[in-house]
Amino acid sequence: MLSTALISxxxxxxxxxxxxxxLVGRKNFPxxxxxxxxxxxxxxFLLAMTVAYEYFFVVGxxxxxxxxxxxxxxxxxxxxxxxxxxxxxxxxxxxVMMIVIVTFISLMVHFYSLGYMKGEERYATYYSFLGLFxxxxxxxxxxxxxxxxxxxxxxxGLSSYLLIGFYFDKxxxxxxxxxxxxxxxxADLGFLIGILILAFYAGTxxxxxxxxxxxxxxxxxxxxxxxxxLGVSALTWGLVLVFIGGAGKSAMFxxxxxxxxxxxxxxxxxxxxxxxxxxxxxxFLVARLFPVYVTSPEAMHIxxxxxxxxxxxxxxxxxxxxxxKRVLAYSTMSQIGYMMFALGVSGYGGEHGxxxxxxxxxxxxxxxxxxxxxxxxxxxxxxxxxxxxxxxGGLRKLMPVTHLAFLIACLAIAGIPPFAGFFSxxxxxxxxxxxxxxxxxxxxxxxxxxAFYMFRLYxxxxxxxxxxxxxxxxxxxxxxxxxxxxxATMKIPLVILALLSIGAGFVPFASMVTSDGxxxxxxxxxxFSIAPVLLALGGILLALSFYKKQNNKPEQxxxxxxxxxxxxxxxxxxxxxxxxxxxxxxxxxxxRPAAWFDRNVVDGAVNLVATITGKVSFLIKGIQSGKIQSYxxxxxxxxxxxxxIFVYWWT
Amino acid sequence: xxxxLTQVLFVSCALFFIGIYGFLTRRNLITMxxxxxxxxxxxxxxxxxxxxxxxxxxxxxxxxxxxxITIAAAEAAVAIAxxxxxxxxxxxxxxxxxxxxKF
Numbered sequence: 001m002l003s004t005a006l007i008s009x010x011x012x013x014x015x016x017x018x019x020x021x022x023l024v025g026r027k028n029f030p031x032x033x034x035x036x037x038x039x040x041x042x043x044x045f046l047l048a049m050t051v052a053y054e055y056f057f058v059v060g061x062x063x064x065x066x067x068x069x070x071x072x073x074x075x076x077x078x079x080x081x082x083x084x085x086x087x088x089x090x091x092x093x094x095x096v097m098m099i100v101i102v103t104f105i106s107l108m109v110h111f112y113s114l115g116y117m118k119g120e121e122r123y124a125t126y127y128s129f130l131g132l133f134x135x136x137x138x139x140x141x142x143x144x145x146x147x148x149x150x151x152x153x154x155x156x157g158l159s160s161y162l163l164i165g166f167y168f169d170k171x172x173x174x175x176x177x178x179x180x181x182x183x184x185x186x187a188d189l190g191f192l193i194g195i196l197i198l199a200f201y202a203g204t205x206x207x208x209x210x211x212x213x214x215x216x217x218x219x220x221x222x223x224x225x226x227x228x229x230l231g232v233s234a235l236t237w238g239l240v241l242v243f244i245g246g247a248g249k250s251a252m253f254x255x256x257x258x259x260x261x262x263x264x265x266x267x268x269x270x271x272x273x274x275x276x277x278x279x280x281x282x283x284f285l286v287a288r289l290f291p292v293y294v295t296s297p298e299a300m301h302i303x304x305x306x307x308x309x310x311x312x313x314x315x316x317x318x319x320x321x322x323x324x325k326r327v328l329a330y331s332t333m334s335q336i337g338y339m340m341f342a343l344g345v346s347g348y349g350g351e352h353g354x355x356x357x358x359x360x361x362x363x364x365x366x367x368x369x370x371x372x373x374x375x376x377x378x379x380x381x382x383x384x385x386x387x388x389x390x391x392x393g394g395l396r397k398l399m400p401v402t403h404l405a406f407l408i409a410c411l412a413i414a415g416i417p418p419f420a421g422f423f424s425x426x427x428x429x430x431x432x433x434x435x436x437x438x439x440x441x442x443x444x445x446x447x448x449x450x451a452f453y454m455f456r457l458y459x460x461x462x463x464x465x466x467x468x469x470x471x472x473x474x475x476x477x478x479x480x481x482x483x484x485x486x487x488a489t490m491k492i493p494l495v496i497l498a499l500l501s502i503g504a505g506f507v508p509f510a511s512m513v514t515s516d517g518x519x520x521x522x523x524x525x526x527x528f529s530i531a532p533v534l535l536a537l538g539g540i541l542l543a544l545s546f547y548k549k550q551n552n553k554p555e556q557x558x559x560x561x562x563x564x565x566x567x568x569x570x571x572x573x574x575x576x577x578x579x580x581x582x583x584x585x586x587x588x589x590x591x592r593p594a595a596w597f598d599r600n601v602v603d604g605a606v607n608l609v610a611t612i613t614g615k616v617s618f619l620i621k622g623i624q625s626g627k628i629q630s631y632x633x634x635x636x637x638x639x640x641x642x643x644x645i646f647v648y649w650w651t
Numbered sequence: 652x653x654x655x656l657t658q659v660l661f662v663s664c665a666l667f668f669i670g671i672y673g674f675l676t677r678r679n680l681i682t683m684x685x686x687x688x689x690x691x692x693x694x695x696x697x698x699x700x701x702x703x704x705x706x707x708x709x710x711x712x713x714x715x716x717x718x719x720i721t722i723a724a725a726e727a728a729v730a731i732a733x734x735x736x737x738x739x740x741x742x743x744x745x746x747x748x749x750x751x752x753k754f
Contacts (some may be wrong), residue, residue: 626753628746629675629683636671 004071006047007089010099011138013044014106018131026124033124034117037131038110044134045103055096056512066517068092068208070144082203088144090207093513094287094360098141098280101367105276106134108493109268112375115489116268116382126166126266133159133269137277141284146195147205149288153191153249153281157184160278164265176261183258187248191285194241197234198292207288214292232298239299243286243306250282250336253310257575259333263325267381270325271374274332275367283339283363290356290515294348304344308439308446311337313572315449319456320558320569323387324377327457328370331413334450335366341443342428345435346515353515354434358427361509365420368504369412372497376406379486379494380461389457393464393550401491403462405498410458412501414451414536417529423505426529433528447532451539459547659700666693680734680744684727691723 017040025033060066073088110130117126136155143149158181165177195205202210214235244255251259259279263270273279286293286303293299311334318330339359346355379402384392396403412419415426425447432440511519558565567573623634666689673686695716702712738744 624753626750628749633675636675 004089007051007071007091007142010044010047010051010103011135011142013040013047014131014138015135016040016131018128018135021124021128021131026128030124033127034110034114037127038107038114040131041103041107041110041134044138045100045107048099048103051091052096052100055091056093060091060093060096064518066093066512066514068517070208073144083199083205085147085205086145087148089142090144091142093517094284095141097360097364097513098284099138101364102134102137102141102276105367105371106130106137106272108371108375108497109272112271112378112490112493113266113268115487116378117266118487122166126163129159129162129166130269130272133163133272133277137281140281144207145205146199146207146210149285150188150192150195153188153245153285156249156278156281157181157188160184160262160273163269163273164262166265166269170264172261173264176258176264180258180262183255184248187245187255189245190241190243190248191245194238194243194245197238197241201234201238211289211291215295233296235292236296236298239289239293239296240302242289243282243299243303246282246285247306248282249285250279250340251310251333252282252306252337252340253313254574256310256314256333257578260321260326260329260571263323263329263387267325267374267378270329271371271378274329274374275371279332279336280339280363280367283336283343283359286340286343287356287360290343290346291348293343294346300344302344304341304436304439307337307340307342307344308442309337310334311341312442312446312449313337315446315453316564316568317571318453319449320565322389324380324389324392324457324461325374325387327389327453328373328377331373331450331454332370334446335362335370335413338425338428338443338446339363339366341439342431345432345439347435349516349518351520353520354427355431356515357510357513357520358424358431360513361507362421362424362428364507364509365412365424365501365504368420368497369409369501372405372409372494372501373413375490375494375497376402376409379490380406382486382490389460392461394462394466396462399462399486401494402486405494406458406462408498408501410454413454414540415447415532416451416536416540417533418502418505420501420504422529422533424509425532427510429532430525430528444532444535448535448539451536452543455540455543456547459543463548465550656700656704659696659704663693663696663700666690666696678745678747680737680746683746684730684734687730688723688727691719695719 017037021033021037025036054060055069056066060069069091071089071091073086075084076087077085079085110127113126113130117123120126133156136152136159140149140152140156143152161177161181164180165173167173168177198210198214199205202213204210204213246252248255262273265273293303314330314333314337318327318334321327321330339362342355342359342362344355346353346359348356379399380392380395381387383395383399383402386392408419412421415422417423429440429443429447432443510521514520570576670686670689670693673689674683677683677686698712698716698719702709706712734744737749741748743749
């Protein structure tokens with residue numbers, strides 16, 4: 001049976017490890033903290049697996065439909081008899097799937113970091129932050145209350161800020177962490193307003209009640225549809241605002257600018273952010289409120305188009321970047337865009353819910369291969385001490401395990417059968433094909449570009465040219481050119497994740513994670529898969545001819561589409577546009593007048609009071625002479641004065 | 652000449668202003684203390700006089716007077732202690748010289 005204590009321990013173990021390492025371990029036994037955090041994470045993962053097994057195979061299914069279970073509900077802040085902020089646990093297929101992914105990826109990252117972060121000065125602090133991050137994300141996915149999810153949402157933002165800015169002596173890392181925090185916080189404002197709108201009309205903050213009320217269309221709760229603002233119903237406004245929050249965390253265009261910069265954090269953290277926590281939070285949020293989203297076609301269109309445009313946009317940029325982590329960051333953005341538009345084209349229930357299922361499926365497989373890609377990139381960076389693919393090349397013989405793992409991950413993300421990404425991508429494209437041909441077309445083009453830039457990365461790192469160590473002449477003690485590939489703690493997660501990247505596609509998702517809990521039958525059309533797979537293979541072959549051996553074809557190609565290439569290389573100047581808007585428009589039109597007002601009016605008023613007081617004191621300070629007899633004389637004169645007033649005037 | 656309330660009040664009034672005058676003009680702290688005693692005693696005389704001429708059957712005025720005398724004794728003791736301390740610090744009990752407490 002599912003015991004509440006066991007489920008609560010899943011998020012509580014990481015937070016215990018965070019508190020314990022931060023308060024005790026960091027000072028007393030810093031070198032053991034890594035193992036400690038990893039063990040806590042392992043226990044949490046095993047518990048999550050138990051819960052998942054119990055849920056999916058024992059207690060979750062009633063009459064063939066997966067139920068929503070609430071094993072724990074604690075009323076925390078009661079505002080009125082109906083409205084309260086609860087702390088609770090909500091188990092349904094997506095939250096159970098998420099706790100497995102989060103704990104598993106986090107465990108891999110913990111384990112990998114044992115080797116990767118070894119010798120780091122703030123090693124223990126790093127592990128405590130990882131614990132906090134995992135806790136926040138687990139709390140987020142288990143939330144039973146929309147306000148609870150908001151609390152954990154902010155905690156995720158905070159812990160990502162701490163981890164991205166982990167190397168706080170590097171100015172770029174500090175800037176990146178601030179950027180991530182401010183951009184996501186900006187989006188969270190939308191989320192908060194959205195929560196308030198939805199909660200106001202539904203009269204509750206509880207997910208189950210809220211969804212039930214907003215989808216029931218009874219007259220009592222219908223006002224959210226009839227009430228409108230600027231010609232759009234309040235329901236759509238609420239949902240779009242919530243989606244803005246999700247888009248901020250999930251790095252959807254145009255709120256994606258923080259994601260590439262977030263690469264300043266340690267590489268395993270990037271794996272955690274990109275695969276399991278943080279960026280999938282937005283997708284999860286839309287999935288959590290999915291029954292409500294379905295009732296508003298406008299909101300669904302926005303989700304779908306934002307998703308698909310981010311997906312294409314990021315894929316194009318990824319083709320031109322040379323920092324390997326940035327390429328991966330843009331590929332994450334592209335894949336999250338896939339999940340978003342899969343949700344956007346989906347319907348609710350039965351066969352219509354294919355997109356929902358596909359989105360969750362892709363979230364699952366993407367977590368595996370994206371974590372693998374990042375951890376491989378970490379191993380490569382560990383080996384070459386560089387982020388730039390120009391410093392790499394020819395590493396396949398020097399790093400055989402990493403090479404193989406990376407190749408598997410690339411095949412998975414490119415959607416080549418039978419690797420994991422193929423199955424989920426196929427479902428997504430099928431869902432898009434059924435509902436919207438334009439989105440399907442963009443999606444399939446993006447799939448081809450994805451294959452191209454992933455293999456561009458692969459060939460540039462592992463083939464292309466002979467590897468030349470850049471450290472031989474720098475006088476490092478150990479010969480950097482010949483040190484071994486990576487410690488075992490780094491290789492083992494790579495192997496596990498590589499196996500899962502092959503196998504994750506065979507999980508029978510359609511019968512487990514669906515929009516209404518009932519299994520759906522997915523038929524598999526070989527004919528349908530031909531086009532995407534051929535396009536992906538085309539992308540791979542193009543990358544092969546461009547990058548397998550060094551040649552000048554890439555330059556010719558770049559010159560041929562010079563404007564596009566330069567635009568993409570500079571990330572389509574989105575950062576510059578933001579800078580322009582903030583520096584030129586906001587600072588000049590809002591900031592400067594506000595600063596003037598503050599300096600002259602607000603400060604002026606305060607200064608005026610201070611000046612008057614000062615002047616008056618200066619004038620009358622002579623009265624305080626220190627001579628007791630003059631004080632007595634003033635007192636006496638005053639008393640006489642009062643006596644006169646009271647005797648003659650006050651009659 | 653019969654001595655009535657008016658005459659007694661004249662005496663106490665004179666005593667009060669003599670005390671005030673002494674308090675404001677004398678430089679010696681001991682003399683100032685004596686002036687304060689004069690002021691207090693003028694009040695005492697007032698109490699006794701009003702009690703005797705207006706409410707002869709009551710004792711309230713007398714009680715007040717006794718209280719004031721007691722308090723004055725205690726106050727004098729405190730004042731003398733302060734004066735001694737001042738003398739130790741300034742080697743003087745001239746009130747003009749004790750003017751450190753100013754702006």
